[in-house]
Amino acid sequence: MKILIVDDFSTMRRIVKNLLRDLGFTNTQEADDGTTALPMLQNGDFDFLVTDWNMPGMTGLDLLKHVRADDRLKSLPVLMVTAEAKRDQIVAAAQAGVNGYVVKPFTAAVLKEKIDKIFERVEG
Amino acid sequence: MGDISLEAANSKVGSEIRMLAENMLLQLEQGDIGKAVALVNDLNEVRDRTLYNEIGRLTRALHDAIKNLNVDSVGAGSDIDNTTDKLAYVLEMTDKSANRTMDLVDAGMPLASGLHDRAKILSVQWQRFLNKELTPAEFRLLSKDVNEFLGESVNKSQKIQGQFSEIVLAQDFQDLTGQVIHKVTALIKDVESRLVTLVLMAGQVDEITGIKHDLDTVTETSDEGANIRAEGPQINKSSDDVVNSQDDVDDLLSSLGF
Numbered sequence: 001m002k003i004l005i006v007d008d009f010s011t012m013r014r015i016v017k018n019l020l021r022d023l024g025f026t027n028t029q030e031a032d033d034g035t036t037a038l039p040m041l042q043n044g045d046f047d048f049l050v051t052d053w054n055m056p057g058m059t060g061l062d063l064l065k066h067v068r069a070d071d072r073l074k075s076l077p078v079l080m081v082t083a084e085a086k087r088d089q090i091v092a093a094a095q096a097g098v099n100g101y102v103v104k105p106f107t108a109a110v111l112k113e114k115i116d117k118i119f120e121r122v123e124g
Numbered sequence: 125m126g127d128i129s130l131e132a133a134n135s136k137v138g139s140e141i142r143m144l145a146e147n148m149l150l151q152l153e154q155g156d157i158g159k160a161v162a163l164v165n166d167l168n169e170v171r172d173r174t175l176y177n178e179i180g181r182l183t184r185a186l187h188d189a190i191k192n193l194n195v196d197s198v199g200a201g202s203d204i205d206n207t208t209d210k211l212a213y214v215l216e217m218t219d220k221s222a223n224r225t226m227d228l229v230d231a232g233m234p235l236a237s238g239l240h241d242r243a244k245i246l247s248v249q250w251q252r253f254l255n256k257e258l259t260p261a262e263f264r265l266l267s268k269d270v271n272e273f274l275g276e277s278v279n280k281s282q283k284i285q286g287q288f289s290e291i292v293l294a295q296d297f298q299d300l301t302g303q304v305i306h307k308v309t310a311l312i313k314d315v316e317s318r319l320v321t322l323v324l325m326a327g328q329v330d331e332i333t334g335i336k337h338d339l340d341t342v343t344e345t346s347d348e349g350a351n352i353r354a355e356g357p358q359i360n361k362s363s364d365d366v367v368n369s370q371d372d373v374d375d376l377l378s379s380l381g382f
Contacts, residue, residue: 014223059354094382101373
């Protein structure tokens with residue numbers, strides 16, 4: 001399972017990376033915004049995308065839209081981990097095709113639950 | 125700064141104008157058009173003089189206000205420049221602290237899990253010993269293992285202890301950045317109150333010169349709905365359009381069929 005973690009803050013990338021490692025996902029790569037993430041996704045065989053929303057360059061929502069618009073990437077499971085907590089925003093992310101939405105600050109348990117749920121649905 | 129006595133000045137100008145006007149009426153009633161026209165010129169002069177005086181005074185007050193803002197040199201060394209430096213320091217401190225904490229956890233985690241794994245194996249053996257299932261050879265091996273494990277426990281738990289206290293120390297950024305943030309907040313409040321004075325003054329310039337602004341054209345142009353934007357963390361969580369917790373997010377998503 002190859003996972004791409006996208007966040008502009010290296011600290012948050014590290015936290016997510018450590019949590020994923022604890023959950024048994026050790027094959028992770030990092031990008032600091034949508035602009036760098038998109039070519040990585042297009043060129044690498046990623047199985048899962050964990051992205052922040054608010055980033056300079058391309059935001060997570062725009063990245064999600066690009067992923068859904070790309071024939072080869074459109075079925076990639078995407079989990080948004082973000083501080084954006086307005087109802088309108090969550091609805092917009094859902095409409096753009098997000099698979100899970102975690103608001104920061106979050107716990108390891110919540111992250112695990114959402115990831116498990118996404119893969120249950122993807123595999124089922 | 126800004127102590128503009130418009131009313132006092134106005135009343136003085138007012139009585140001067142009134143005097144001239146009354147005089148002009150008198151001249152008109154007496155049929156002396158020449159003198160009346162001359163008085164119209166006097167009236168004009170009073171108006172111009174008042175205007176110039178007021179503009180002069182306001183210009184000085186405005187200059188003082190800008191000087192007090194301390195931002196007339198927005199470049200290096202100004203308060204605003206210092207403030208951005210201070211905020212960069214906050215960012216640097218929090219980043220350093222977060223990474224230091226995670227480094228320590230990364231270093232401590234294998235120690236803790238090593239102890240856990242070994243204790244787990246030993247407790248199985250120990251249980252077998254209590255059940256008298258061990259051969260003498262196995263027991264000798266177990267007692268050697270227990271001895272090693274105890275030494276290792278003392279050593280590793282001490283290391284973990286040290287890492288914990290270093291993690292606590294790495295939280296000192298809260299104090300340091302807190303002080304900086306307090307200073308920045310104070311500066312922003314100060315600049316705000318000075319800006320308010322400036323705006324007030326600008327209002328008086330408008331009043332004296334008779335400038336009218338078409339305020340209707342300055343309405344907000346917010347394109348809500350169509351353009352969802354990132355806003356960062358919501359400080360005021362009591363607002364209705366903001367979710368309070370992950371549970372709220374889950375409820376909202378499940379209401380959308382997730």
